[in-house]
Amino acid sequence: MNCLSPSILASDFSKLGSQVELLDRAGAQYVHIDIMDGMFVPSISMGFPVMKSIRPLTDRIFDVHLMIQEPERYINEFVDAGADLLTVHAEACTNLERTIQKIKEKGIIAGVAIKPSTPVEQIAGVLKEVDMVLVMMVNPGFGGQKLIPGTIDKVWELKQMINEMGLETDIEVDGGVTLDNVGKVMDAGANIVVAGSAIFHGDVEDNVRQFLSYMSE
């Protein structure tokens, strides 16, 4: 199934609650929550209190993208804060297999993410264990960047690998996705689309609807 996951990093934080309600009303299936620790990536974004405060506002899937070093330290806390889907970076884990196992033991959806410079082969060993692979289309750390064209080939490559292994793993693309390039990334094999700055400008509800109608074609 194709799903849209608007990234609230690009939202107006002074009215975060009403913006999340708006995403829900417009039909976005996921809410993408970027967690940055100032170590794995240079920036610091938000944490448990923010997640807890918006959790009662929607039943949509909380798609939590952990850009933090050694994420295994905080899995329990993110689940308690309302995560439905936890994605950890392959580059950030001391023991990737154990981290994924720990997420799955909590009964939620498990994802693994790779940076643009990380080859898909690096996650071949955990593909059978995860529900989703997040392919970064920009270097993680900031919203509003331009999609790096070579990353689309990585999505193709990953899709092929998933098919060859007889799996049905979801592929999420994150960073620089707009209405102009969403067709290309979906043709390459992505079925979950993160969009931040392309959603949070002008009429947010209308932007969500435009993405959704494009993605259902």
Ligand SMILES: O=C(CO)[C@@H](O)[C@H](O)COP(=O)(O)O
């Ligand atoms: O994880 C990240 C950035 O590190 C993303 O989720 C961005 O927040 C997406 O924003 P846009 O590139 O769509 O503006």
Ligand SMILES: [Fe+2]
């Ligand atoms: Fe993200």
